[in-house]
Amino acid sequence: MELLDIGIKFILIVVIFLISLVVAMYSTYAERKLAAFFQDRVGPNRAGPFGMLQPLADGAKMFMKEEIIPTRASGLLFIVGPSLAIMTACIGSAVIPWGQPIQIGSRIIDLQVTDINVGILYIFGVVSLGVYGVMIGGWASNNKYSLLGAIRAASQNISYEVSMGLSIIALLMITGTLSLKEITEQQHGWHWNILKQPLGFIIFMVCSFAETNRSPFDLPECETELVGGYHTEYSSMKLGFYLFAEYINMFISSAVMATLYWGGYNYPGMDWVAAHVGPTIAPLIGVAVMFAKVFSFIFFFMWVRWTIPRFRYDQLMDLGWRTLIPLAIANIVLTGIVMTFFK
């Protein structure tokens, strides 16, 4: 029995891992395809029907390419950088509840790898660790562009982590728990946190754009100024890891946003559905709803990328420190006032 539980957990971990990799893989395809659509083009359409096999072709290309390690780079750290980047990107998905417990036969299986009681903080920790991959890689390359990119990434991540944390605090005041599972369960039906915390959500979203180094905050790797940013010296699959980590990060932060503010796997009328289709199918619908939310966030990420131009560095810092942090603090105070007088 014990062994079976461990086996199920293991399968769940593998499945989530695979899903996040596949989603990241197809995000690269979606990025190119959506970019094309936003610019009245066609996008990749050669590999397979509609270019569906393009990510596989890209992956094969990445693996086949020549591996170059610069002579002046510091050997081990040069390898540690991308490994750390992809590792931190992958372990973030462990605490996200993907769906309600699902009943198969007489067993009830949790669709969450682990429900630790400090789930949000765990995600924060993983995110803050992610910057090391970039920093170590940038420094180990022994290239000034890489170093500049790495330093930009580090300062950007630190700055936006502050306002991200502050925006979360207002949410935590309402939910009263740090466990992602409980937070999701509180948003049953349509009681999504976005209705109570619109400002907090906007701040959180802007910060997650900055944390994932996505446009308009993609200064660490802006080609026009820094050649390629922190991965200038990287080639082959190490470069692939960096690019891949970015897409996995995007997937995870979309999932976090969906969980924290948009109700996760909850949707209006879920009780009615659950009563009609039984305890096996209903959670699966919930999972589908969750993924629909995640994908719409990924779509939004890409939509923003092809709309808003990149910030200048001082504007970035200005936005982070002088706009978002005061806003987040104001949000906390406001939430406190509302909670005191209307409860």
Add this chain to the structure above:
Amino acid sequence: MSTFYFIAFLSIFFSLLVIFAKNPVHSVLYLILTFFTFTIHYILLNAQFLAVVNFIVYMGAIMVLFLFVMMLLNLNKETEPGKHYLAKLAGVIAGGCLLVTLVGSLKAYKLSAPVILHDPNLGLVKNLGKVLFSEFLLPFEISSVLLLSAMVGAVLLAKKEPRATA
């Protein structure tokens, strides 16, 4: 118990590497690993919140700043400052103090009765918060004032002095 000894060995090992690493950036990276082992210690002590906070604040923020400064400084042999004899003296005194402390603590060492955790949820945020904001409210607030004063000091240092002619 064996986990504890393994992690404890790792912490000591990495902290020794912090001192003996030639490259300051490597030093900082070893320090990060040391902090990571501390996080595991906290988890072993059933203090999840402290573990995560240690993870976020020390590993995720403070050490990033350390690394940041180290990368920008470009320390190497040529820029190493000459060792003044006063600095050597200070080093000797500090080392002596450490030795005295170590010897003193070793002398006072005796096996205490194993601490039994009465409440397994002791390390949770809720309990920690309640204790911090009731029993230890005054020290907590005082430490926040300390941080505030440090911040004000940093701002003062960073602020440009007004030109004498203006």
Add this chain to the structure above:
Amino acid sequence: MEPLSNKRKVIAFKPLNLLERTYLPEIAKGMAITMKHFFKKDVTIRYPEQKREFSENFRGQHSLKRDEDGKERCTACGLCALSCPAEAITMTAAERQPGEENLYREEKYAAVYEINMLRCIFCGLCEEACPKEAIYLDGDIVPTDFLRKDFIYGKDKLVEPPLNQ
């Protein structure tokens, strides 16, 4: 200054009001524009399968013409090679043997006729120089290749296919 045209527009730098300073309305406007393009029909012509129509005076790959009886028109006078500014054309002349009258119109013909497509600038001067109306640049875009030697087109690629086929 006297305005030359009435197109001049005086730009006033008004300080932004609070709503403008948040940039949110402008961002929303931009997002709407990109979204509009998302649903627009794409303007791409999928080249190898689909082709844009050539203009009437488009100059593409050369073709060596035949006359109405299917005989090659070219008489290897060399005027095209002479007129070619890029020196892309070379040829070797040969005399028509008895019994080849149905192949070549003139008594002298080009045994070898080569155009280096990497040198050719598609100016059309060969076409104009030709007294026999034997060469025209009425073909398609010259296809790509991997080796330089494959860009030297001989008679096998240049001469029009025989009429009765």
